[in-house]
Amino acid sequence: MTKASMSHILILNGPNLNLLGVREPHIYGHTTLAQIEAQCREAGQRLGLEVDFRQSNSEGQLVDWIHEARTTMAGIVINPAAYSFTSIAILDALKASQLPIVEVHISNIHRREEMYHKSYVSLAATGVICGLGPLGYEAALLFLAKHLAK
Numbered sequence: 001m002t003k004a005s006m007s008h009i010l011i012l013n014g015p016n017l018n019l020l021g022v023r024e025p026h027i028y029g030h031t032t033l034a035q036i037e038a039q040c041r042e043a044g045q046r047l048g049l050e051v052d053f054r055q056s057n058s059e060g061q062l063v064d065w066i067h068e069a070r071t072t073m074a075g076i077v078i079n080p081a082a083y084s085f086t087s088i089a090i091l092d093a094l095k096a097s098q099l100p101i102v103e104v105h106i107s108n109i110h111r112r113e114e115m116y117h118k119s120y121v122s123l124a125a126t127g128v129i130c131g132l133g134p135l136g137y138e139a140a141l142l143f144l145a146k147h148l149a150k
């Protein structure tokens with residue numbers, strides 16, 4: 001890994017998160033994904049991290065990006081959205097990456113219906129943040145900055 005990639009963080013967002021701030025604000029709030037990206041870029045600058053922020057509605061695309069991250073990134077922040085509860089493919093890709101991984105959910109998944117309680121992705125995550133709203137992404141970056149500086 002080069003010196004540049006040692007501070008490079010991939011932030012992945014799963015299906016429907018492109019609708020943030022537009023639909024269902026009572027659950028997910030009024031902040032759009034573009035605003036969360038801007039907050040992550042700002043936090044990254046403060047913390048000395050380069051942030052690569054992406055969203056896809058496709059499971060295969062997310063798996064491909066995780067594979068790519070194995071050799072180019074120092075850590076992953078992932079909000080897998082609905083794939084959290086269904087995707088063994090994403091779980092396996094994350095495990096294979098051998099990178100520090102923070103799973104983020106904007107809402108508190110444990111206060112929601114039972115189908116949202118068991119995330120496969122958590123089995124590969126270094127840590128899990130949920131219910132802090134968009135601030136969860138910044139908290140994840142803060143953790144990774146400290147973890148990578150060790």
Ligand code: CA2
Nearest residue numbers: 016019020023024081082105106107116
């Ligand atoms: O709270 C989160 O960040 C979630 O990962 C969001 C997922 C949900 O399946 C997880 O349980 C928790 C859903 C993202 C869908 O986002 C929408 C945004 C606006 C309108 C409709 C869906």
